Amino acid sequence: xxxxxxxxxxxxxxxxxxxxxxxxxxxxxxxxxxxxxxxxxxxxxxxxxxxxxxxxxxxxxxxxxxxxxxxxxxxxxxxxxxxxxxxxxxxxxxxxxxxxxxxxxxxxxxxxxxxxxxxxxxxxxxxxxxxxxxxxxxxxxxxxxxxxxxxxxxxxxxxxxxxxxxxxxxxxxxxxxxxxxxxxxxxxxxxxxxxxx
Amino acid sequence: xxxxxxxxxxxxxxxxxxxxxxxxxxxxxxxxxxxxxxxxxxxxxxxxxxxxxxxxxxxxxxxxxxxxxxxxxxxxxxxxxxxxxxxxxxxxxxxxxxxxxxxxxxxxxxxxxxxxxxxxxxxxxxxxxxxxxxxxxxxxxxxxx
Numbered sequence: 001x002x003x004x005x006x007x008x009x010x011x012x013x014x015x016x017x018x019x020x021x022x023x024x025x026x027x028x029x030x031x032x033x034x035x036x037x038x039x040x041x042x043x044x045x046x047x048x049x050x051x052x053x054x055x056x057x058x059x060x061x062x063x064x065x066x067x068x069x070x071x072x073x074x075x076x077x078x079x080x081x082x083x084x085x086x087x088x089x090x091x092x093x094x095x096x097x098x099x100x101x102x103x104x105x106x107x108x109x110x111x112x113x114x115x116x117x118x119x120x121x122x123x124x125x126x127x128x129x130x131x132x133x134x135x136x137x138x139x140x141x142x143x144x145x146x147x148x149x150x151x152x153x154x155x156x157x158x159x160x161x162x163x164x165x166x167x168x169x170x171x172x173x174x175x176x177x178x179x180x181x182x183x184x185x186x187x188x189x190x191x192x193x194x195x196x197x
Numbered sequence: 198x199x200x201x202x203x204x205x206x207x208x209x210x211x212x213x214x215x216x217x218x219x220x221x222x223x224x225x226x227x228x229x230x231x232x233x234x235x236x237x238x239x240x241x242x243x244x245x246x247x248x249x250x251x252x253x254x255x256x257x258x259x260x261x262x263x264x265x266x267x268x269x270x271x272x273x274x275x276x277x278x279x280x281x282x283x284x285x286x287x288x289x290x291x292x293x294x295x296x297x298x299x300x301x302x303x304x305x306x307x308x309x310x311x312x313x314x315x316x317x318x319x320x321x322x323x324x325x326x327x328x329x330x331x332x333x334x335x336x337x338x339x340x341x342x
Contacts, residue, residue: 146210185252185265185292194212194220
């Protein structure tokens, strides 16, 4: 059984990170599997962070080495999402470990890396890792999505409430004859018929 | 409620209808049509609980478009034992089905009865959450005449 950081989607990670307003910033780390698309996960995370606070988030990708990363972070007063460090060699993580005090910023920062990269950080930047370890999450793209059971449970409640079937709701939506209750908008999304909204 | 319990109540569902657009449902707790208090919900310190549902349209790279919402706050019976107040208050934004819907009632509130509604201002989801979390508090003692 593999035990690791708790799985979370970008919405939860963003909410937890952005809720730290007023605490001088802080770092959070999002670990990706080899098959996860880093660029998509990082962009989704930055989007969520921006939507929560209305502040533009700095995207820092592919810093060539530790001093370059430190310089780019220091040059931005905004919350930041850092990616593109998965190809760094062990020596660069060791260098960043030495420069870690310069990573302290007055804004919230998210580091998005593959799990294998984090293992390298554990090994080659142990002081940095102990600093990051307070907030580490395993990326799970569907963590916040309704399970099939939850979706069916909500649909069953809507059917009982209205006395209608899924087919009747779709037919009435197509005829633009649905009652004007927000529950029917919910119903169509649950049926994957958002095209009828 | 602890932060983890709050986050566990937040769920979403999506219905993509093009490469660039999704309709998304955002759920806070589970709708409790019979108002039993036995469904997942958010609980306040005074024992009142609330749930919400949002339906939005998402276009990549653009702000979300609000389609519909319902936010409902229920008061437990013991809170109402000494104060005669509504059992629940609910704020609805109906979806824009009908072109001739009276605009004043697309956005409305239900003060304690599903068939009784009054116009309400259009509020952002965060304004409504703020209202349900920190506002709408029943007084500890009835107001004297």
